[in-house]
Amino acid sequence: MSASAIINEPPLLQVSTDPEPSRKRNGLARARNLWLWTWPKLLAIAIVIGFWQFLVWIEWKPLFVLPAPATVFSELGNLAGTQRFWESVATTLQRAAFGYGAALIIGSTIGIAVSRVRTLRLAIGSLITGLQTMPSIAWFPFAIVVFGGSNQAIYFVVVLGAAPSIANGIISGIDHVPPTFVRLGKVMGANNVSLYRHIILPAALPTYVAGLSQGWAFAWRSLMAGELLVIVLGVTSIGANLEFARQFSRMDEVIAWMIVILIIGMLADSIFTSISRNLRRSRGLAIDD
Amino acid sequence: MNAAAPQISRAQQPALRLENVTKVFGGKNSSTKTVALENVNLEVNPGEFVTVVGASGCGKSTLLNIVADLEKPTAGTMDVDGRVAFMFQEATLLPWLSARRNVELALRLHGVARTDRRGRAEELLDTVRLSGMADKRPHELSGGMRQRVALARVLAQDAQVVLMDEPLGALDAMTRDHMHDEIERVWEKHQFCVLFVTHNMREAVRLADRVVLMSSSPGRVKLDQRINIPRPRRIDSAEVAELASELTEALREEVAAHVR
Numbered sequence: 198m199s200a201s202a203i204i205n206e207p208p209l210l211q212v213s214t215d216p217e218p219s220r221k222r223n224g225l226a227r228a229r230n231l232w233l234w235t236w237p238k239l240l241a242i243a244i245v246i247g248f249w250q251f252l253v254w255i256e257w258k259p260l261f262v263l264p265a266p267a268t269v270f271s272e273l274g275n276l277a278g279t280q281r282f283w284e285s286v287a288t289t290l291q292r293a294a295f296g297y298g299a300a301l302i303i304g305s306t307i308g309i310a311v312s313r314v315r316t317l318r319l320a321i322g323s324l325i326t327g328l329q330t331m332p333s334i335a336w337f338p339f340a341i342v343v344f345g346g347s348n349q350a351i352y353f354v355v356v357l358g359a360a361p362s363i364a365n366g367i368i369s370g371i372d373h374v375p376p377t378f379v380r381l382g383k384v385m386g387a388n389n390v391s392l393y394r395h396i397i398l399p400a401a402l403p404t405y406v407a408g409l410s411q412g413w414a415f416a417w418r419s420l421m422a423g424e425l426l427v428i429v430l431g432v433t434s435i436g437a438n439l440e441f442a443r444q445f446s447r448m449d450e451v452i453a454w455m456i457v458i459l460i461i462g463m464l465a466d467s468i469f470t471s472i473s474r475n476l477r478r479s480r481g482l483a484i485d486d
Numbered sequence: 487m488n489a490a491a492p493q494i495s496r497a498q499q500p501a502l503r504l505e506n507v508t509k510v511f512g513g514k515n516s517s518t519k520t521v522a523l524e525n526v527n528l529e530v531n532p533g534e535f536v537t538v539v540g541a542s543g544c545g546k547s548t549l550l551n552i553v554a555d556l557e558k559p560t561a562g563t564m565d566v567d568g569r570v571a572f573m574f575q576e577a578t579l580l581p582w583l584s585a586r587r588n589v590e591l592a593l594r595l596h597g598v599a600r601t602d603r604r605g606r607a608e609e610l611l612d613t614v615r616l617s618g619m620a621d622k623r624p625h626e627l628s629g630g631m632r633q634r635v636a637l638a639r640v641l642a643q644d645a646q647v648v649l650m651d652e653p654l655g656a657l658d659a660m661t662r663d664h665m666h667d668e669i670e671r672v673w674e675k676h677q678f679c680v681l682f683v684t685h686n687m688r689e690a691v692r693l694a695d696r697v698v699l700m701s702s703s704p705g706r707v708k709l710d711q712r713i714n715i716p717r718p719r720r721i722d723s724a725e726v727a728e729l730a731s732e733l734t735e736a737l738r739e740e741v742a743a744h745v746r
Contacts, residue, residue: 384554
């Protein structure tokens, strides 16, 4: 592919037009990359577990307060074999998807509106940032009184936690679109709608994705806080299980659920990271490899 | 240049006419306002290649922005007969689109039907000799290739007036030299008129039917020189070099007069 391109080049230019070598990776190199990517993470996990085991060995706390890693992991294995575990995970993920989805729609709409309408920006621009800095758990007393111990209370707080970050992501993305792109669009005859569709929104996408990622982190935190505080009768969830395990002083189960929360959070984050990396790479902004 | 019959009849009417155009930036207060352009008169005929040269701050870019309707003149009138396309200092390709899709977007905004876009874009990339690069992203292309995609995009807009704002400023001398041939070839084929801004006098003489010298603060047209050197020209030919140094001398006197 690059060979035929070079034929089109006048010979003098070959020096300056060296097309960047395309990513040719055979299986071996891929495995090597995977290992390069994996080992620091494995090492970090090993250090944490090693330190934890060390604390157990020196009997820093009694075993019923700080159980050994092996106990916790076997408890996690037991839990994973139960139907309750998967029902709880499903409930929580469903809530996360619904709450985050609502935040996505609301945050994006508000973000675009604020970036378009000057008056709106003056009115609520700083309020959005203010909401972003407000710990979402502070909304729960209000939400519980207004919505009662229901899913709505949880969704309310999840949306309030995530939507400001998403809105701010799209606002700052649009604010930082290079002015020459806008000039280009106008010169090419774009009207308001096509300017947004073909130029401004795609240009704002990387910053928007950063906002989405931050919004997810806030949504996940708010959801966990909500599930601990708002126990909906008859509905089992990760947070509810964590709270029950604490009440019954089952520390191995408490830590097992915490690990589940951590893993889900990390998996979701890795999705955003990979979207963002692909975006940057396709635009020539990636600094890796 | 070989003007076709319909263009001769249209030659009565310039493709672009600026009459006493003045552009003032800043407030009404005389200490804060800057006069970027003052009483600029300029006519460009259809198919004519005009280069504009001046010291920095002579309002060259402002002039192009006014012609492109990106800015309004404070006073005076501007008439353009036909569509305007713009080639910027940087290639300004959209980094999320491949070379072909960048050209296709221009076609789409120009109202070309979906089914025709792909073939037309490939044709245009072929015109600027980039057919093998259609699926490359801008960052995978060299500076010269990027400007050629930008040139293909200009062609996609099917404009009668093409504005170029130092489009080759960031290129090395050899690539720049090659781009001169490329721009000249495409211009001769498509017969649009060009208003090309540069601060490189040899480049101006190499390309132009007419070189317009501008003074700075405020920007005014100082000299309008027809270039009669036959094409094809070479930037390192004696004729081009000689005329360029004469014009540079004229511009230097202008700058010196202004400083005094």
